[in-house]
Amino acid sequence: MPTILSLADIESPNYLYGQAFLGEYKIEKKRNYIQSAADRFDKFTDVIRALRSKGFKYIRNYTPEQGYYLPVSYREHIPSMSELLELHKKEN
Numbered sequence: 001m002p003t004i005l006s007l008a009d010i011e012s013p014n015y016l017y018g019q020a021f022l023g024e025y026k027i028e029k030k031r032n033y034i035q036s037a038a039d040r041f042d043k044f045t046d047v048i049r050a051l052r053s054k055g056f057k058y059i060r061n062y063t064p065e066q067g068y069y070l071p072v073s074y075r076e077h078i079p080s081m082s083e084l085l086e087l088h089k090k091e092n
Helices: 002-007 079-091
Strands: 033-041 044-053 057-061
Touching: none
Parallel strands: none
Antiparallel strands: 033 044, 044 057
16 A cells, blocks of 8 residues: 555555555665565455565465465456466366
């Protein structure tokens, strides 16, 4: 959210977490690590967390039985994704 606000030339309120990495209010401070998350894709719930530092990347998948590919309907209609799915079918 801070990055989106910064791109719109709006200063981020103090109660928001995070810092802008693009735009007018971009923070130039060097970070020691970056946190990321994946939670929801269309009708699927995806619970993955990641932490990255200069030398390491830790990924925690809380739903390993689900796999990494989620069949999101809008994405499957994108031409490049359709091509990738066809190539995957041919390979298997």
